[in-house]
Amino acid sequence: GNSVTQMEGPVTLSEEAFLTINCTYTATGYPSLFWYVQYPGEGLQLLLKATKADDKGSNKGFEATYRKETTSFHLEKGSVQVSDSAVYFCALTGSARQLTFGSGTQLTVLP
Amino acid sequence: SAVISQKPSRDICQRGTSLTIQCQVDSQVTMMFWYRQQPGQSLTLIATANQGSEATYESGFVIDKFPISRPNLTFSTLTVSNMSPEDSSIYLCSVETGETQYFGPGTRLLVL
Numbered sequence: 202g203n204s205v206t207q208m209e210g211p212v213t214l215s216e217e218a219f220l221t222i223n224c225t226y227t228a229t230g231y232p233s234l235f236w237y238v239q240y241p242g243e244g245l246q247l248l249l250k251a252t253k254a255d256d257k258g259s260n261k262g263f264e265a266t267y268r269k270e271t272t273s274f275h276l277e278k279g280s281v282q283v284s285d286s287a288v289y290f291c292a293l294t295g296s297a298r299q300l301t302f303g304s305g306t307q308l309t310v311l312p
Numbered sequence: 313s314a315v316i317s318q319k320p321s322r323d324i325c326q327r328g329t330s331l332t333i334q335c336q337v338d339s340q341v342t343m344m345f346w347y348r349q350q351p352g353q354s355l356t357l358i359a360t361a362n363q364g365s366e367a368t369y370e371s372g373f374v375i376d377k378f379p380i381s382r383p384n385l386t387f388s389t390l391t392v393s394n395m396s397p398e399d400s401s402i403y404l405c406s407v408e409t410g411e412t413q414y415f416g417p418g419t420r421l422l423v424l
Contacts, residue, residue: 245415300413302354
């Protein structure tokens with residue numbers, strides 16, 4: 202079946218540091234890949250997505266590239282802010298259109 | 313995208329009781345989903361609810377415990393029945409539009 206493996210957290214960074222959260226997946230066929238973000242006390246918000254190999258999703262300074270050869274979709278941001286503190290979830294959808302989530306990575310950005 | 317609301321936003325319930333959670337979306341959608349997020353955990357799919365058909369439940373979830381209604385294309389309910397403290401979680405609905413799922417704000421349930 203489908204699975205998503207996400208970088209273990211928690212991750213603590215200083216403001217303006219570079220962020221990478223690793224995500225790899227196992228899936229049959231050609232899944233779509235997503236990053237969702239959950240701010241404290243809130244639901245999930247779509248951060249970015251990519252639907253085919255070599256696509257780059259981007260939003261709010263975050264980027265992730267769909268790498269089929271390495272089955273990866275790593276999340277990056279060049280300069281994090283305190284307001285980026287949240288839990289980040291990598292996810293995929295396969296043919297059944299159900300989301301399979303990674304375990305989530307807690308990010309804390311210190312001023 | 314879609315704008316999704318859930319009621320209640322949070323509740324504290326006694327064990328043995330039931331709670332019905334409502335999910336309302338601002339546009340007509342075919343596929344709606346219900347997820348559970350246990351404390352500090354990731355999301356687990358409970359069931360898929362398509363209008364006009366019975367909900368499809370994932371392994372480990374049964375209709376008697378989590379009955380779902382889907383009366384039209386903009387609304388669904390999830391009932392958590394005969395609750396125990398282990399049911400304390402965030403329950404989220406989502407809808408699919410444009411091959412992407414969008415989530416409601418969640419219902420935070422605490423069972424005492």
